[in-house]
Amino acid sequence: MNAAPYTLVIGLEVHVQLRTKSKLFCRCSTEFGRPPNTQVCPVCLGLPGALPVLNKQAIDYAVRTGLALKSEIAKFTKWDRKNYFYPDLPKGYQTSQFDLPICSRGFLDISDSKGAFEPKRVRFIRAHLEEDAGKSMHDEVAGKADSRIDLNRAGTPLLEIVTEPDLRSPQEAKAFLTELRLLLLYLDVSDCNMQEGSLRCDANVNLHIPVDGKTVATPITEIKNLNSFRAVERALTYEAARQWDQWSNDHIAIGGRPKQTRGWDDVQGVTTLQREKEEASDYRYFPCPDLVPVTLTGADLDKARGELCELPAATRTRLVQQYELKEYDSDVIVSQGRELVDYFERAVVAGGPAKRVSSWIQQDILRLLNERQQSLTQLGFSAERLADLTKAIEAGTVDTSRGKEVFAKMLDDSALSVAAAIEALGIKAVDDSELMELCHQLLAENAKAVNEYRAGNAKALGALIGQAKKKNPNADPRKVQELCKQLIDSGAV
Amino acid sequence: MSLSPTDVERIAHLARLQLSEAELASYSVQLQAIVTFVDQLQAVDTVGVEPMVHAIELSNVLAADEVREGLSRDLALSNSPDHDDECFRVPAVLG
Ligand SMILES: [Zn+2]
Numbered sequence: 370m371n372a373a374p375y376t377l378v379i380g381l382e383v384h385v386q387l388r389t390k391s392k393l394f395c396r397c398s399t400e401f402g403r404p405p406n407t408q409v410c411p412v413c414l415g416l417p418g419a420l421p422v423l424n425k426q427a428i429d430y431a432v433r434t435g436l437a438l439k440s441e442i443a444k445f446t447k448w449d450r451k452n453y454f455y456p457d458l459p460k461g462y463q464t465s466q467f468d469l470p471i472c473s474r475g476f477l478d479i480s481d482s483k484g485a486f487e488p489k490r491v492r493f494i495r496a497h498l499e500e501d502a503g504k505s506m507h508d509e510v511a512g513k514a515d516s517r518i519d520l521n522r523a524g525t526p527l528l529e530i531v532t533e534p535d536l537r538s539p540q541e542a543k544a545f546l547t548e549l550r551l552l553l554l555y556l557d558v559s560d561c562n563m564q565e566g567s568l569r570c571d572a573n574v575n576l577h578i579p580v581d582g583k584t585v586a587t588p589i590t591e592i593k594n595l596n597s598f599r600a601v602e603r604a605l606t607y608e609a610a611r612q613w614d615q616w617s618n619d620h621i622a623i624g625g626r627p628k629q630t631r632g633w634d635d636v637q638g639v640t641t642l643q644r645e646k647e648e649a650s651d652y653r654y655f656p657c658p659d660l661v662p663v664t665l666t667g668a669d670l671d672k673a674r675g676e677l678c679e680l681p682a683a684t685r686t687r688l689v690q691q692y693e694l695k696e697y698d699s700d701v702i703v704s705q706g707r708e709l710v711d712y713f714e715r716a717v718v719a720g721g722p723a724k725r726v727s728s729w730i731q732q733d734i735l736r737l738l739n740e741r742q743q744s745l746t747q748l749g750f751s752a753e754r755l756a757d758l759t760k761a762i763e764a765g766t767v768d769t770s771r772g773k774e775v776f777a778k779m780l781d782d783s784a785l786s787v788a789a790a791i792e793a794l795g796i797k798a799v800d801d802s803e804l805m806e807l808c809h810q811l812l813a814e815n816a817k818a819v820n821e822y823r824a825g826n827a828k829a830l831g832a833l834i835g836q837a838k839k840k841n842p843n844a845d846p847r848k849v850q851e852l853c854k855q856l857i858d859s860g861a862v
Numbered sequence: 863m864s865l866s867p868t869d870v871e872r873i874a875h876l877a878r879l880q881l882s883e884a885e886l887a888s889y890s891v892q893l894q895a896i897v898t899f900v901d902q903l904q905a906v907d908t909v910g911v912e913p914m915v916h917a918i919e920l921s922n923v924l925a926a927d928e929v930r931e932g933l934s935r936d937l938a939l940s941n942s943p944d945h946d947d948e949c950f951r952v953p954a955v956l957g
Binding site for chain 1: 951
């Protein structure tokens with residue numbers, strides 16, 4: 370894909386809604402989806418005289434995130450007013466952080482377990498806390514050309530994370546967001562629900578084009594309204610092609626045209642011009658006189674550092690080292706979230722063989738969770754039962770294919786043990802002489818398949834498996850096939 | 863520091879104020895007076911004085927993350943120029 374005659378340069382701004390119970394500067398609930406304007410008070414309505422008080426939990430979440438992103442945490446941080454007018458912003462300003470953000474710099478490493486791109490370090494410029502705005506909805510009632518405003522969301526804490534323009538492809542951008550989201554979920558600072566707007570993304574994009582031995586940059590566009598990872602990937606792919614076309618037509622470089630803001634239209638699959646900024650927006654930031662600064666001591670940060678959980682990158686490495694999982698397998702489990710990692714480890718602690726537990730989780734548990742749209746808890750198949758099942762398979766008490774039947778049986782009855790399920794299904798170990806007799810019988814009855822096998826068709830014996838199952842459902846198909854081959858190859862039949 | 867009429871126009875525009883020629887002229891004089899008044903501070907020798915970020919010498923005024931009941935919706939909407947049963951109503955917001 371690097372055949373493109375340019376380098377795509379992408380920087381992201383990610384807004385993360387922190388999962389505090391109450392808002393950033395008042396104690397109204399942040400619960401999503403409540404009836405409009407039922408979570409409001411004088412502070413978040415911007416009524417005169419109302420005074421904001423900072424939510425401590427929001428600071429804790431921001432510090433936790435900053436530490437995990439290897440950022441420098443400010444020992445002194447303050448609040449500034451970003452002034453602009455919009456109907457969903459009742460105060461006429463957004464309380465934000467201008468020159469002293471709570472987090473500066475830092476990085477997040479990304480890679481692709483299938484090697485779709487080279488591992489890369491994405492650097493951060495800053496992360497700061499700010500309050501969210503309300504929601505405006507255009508009234509659909511015909512003839513009424515006005516908007517309706519719901520201020521339930523106004524004042525909800527956001528952490529705005531800004532990256533350096535380090536990303537070079539839509540795939541990298543998607544991978545970065547996926548990894549950032551996973552990290553935030555591990556940290557438990559946000560529910561990261563994109564449908565509910567808990568994770569929102571804007572992208573700054575341009576092209577670097579080699580022209581006569583020099584690099585020319587195209588004007589930067591900011592793409593808004595990226596509400597899913599797929600939208601991010603599609604919008605960036607579209608925008609790169611659009612900027613290339615535009616450059617090919619007009620050869621206007623950066624500085625030759627103002628910065629554009631474009632909106633992503635997910636239905637049409639295009640970005641459309643929203644506005645062109647002739648000059649830097651003048652938000653007339655100034656320190657908020659209603660809010661006092663926040664200071665953090667070295668001891669505060671040490672404490673927060675001590676409470677930090679294991680991060681996804683470390684968990685990936687540990688599962689490989691501690692349980693000898695393949696990197697790919699470790700990645701699949703870790704990327705599903707902490708709950709699945711815990712589940713895997715509990716199953717192993719309970720005696721399940723790690724590799725078998727891992728593959729059972731990937732092939733059966735994840736498939737079921739996906740099919741049923743359930744969580745692990747809802748599935749009702751404990752890690753301990755998975756341990757028992759994989760132990761039984763490892764010990765040869767049941768083969769893998771009958772193991773699936775045992776699994777299904779145990780899923781139907783959450784009280785059923787492996788032993789009970791095995792008994793209920795009439796599964797009995799088949800001893801060697803029984804197996805030998807079965808194979809002799811099969812070969813005698815299937816001369817045609819035997820001849821085909823002798824003629825070089827290695828797959829011919831596959832036809833015998835179904836018959837073997839009918840004669841004795843407990844016969845391990847793999848063993849039957851192997852034994853039949855041995856009998857023919859050794860000339861015993 | 864002196865303000866040009868263009869500065870005043872720009873400030874008015876940012877504050878979404880539409881000023882007549884007469885208003886622009888009189889506000890320019892008033893605003894200039896305010897700026898000149900504050901400008902006196904430039905005379906103070908601040909060498910060696912730490913810049914101040916806040917007028918109140920306090921920090922870390924924090925509240926625990928506990929939800930408290932706010933206003934009822936009826937009360938919240940009651941002061942607005944226009945509203946329906948659920949929402950504030952404003953002139954159409956585009957884009
Ligand atoms: Zn409130």
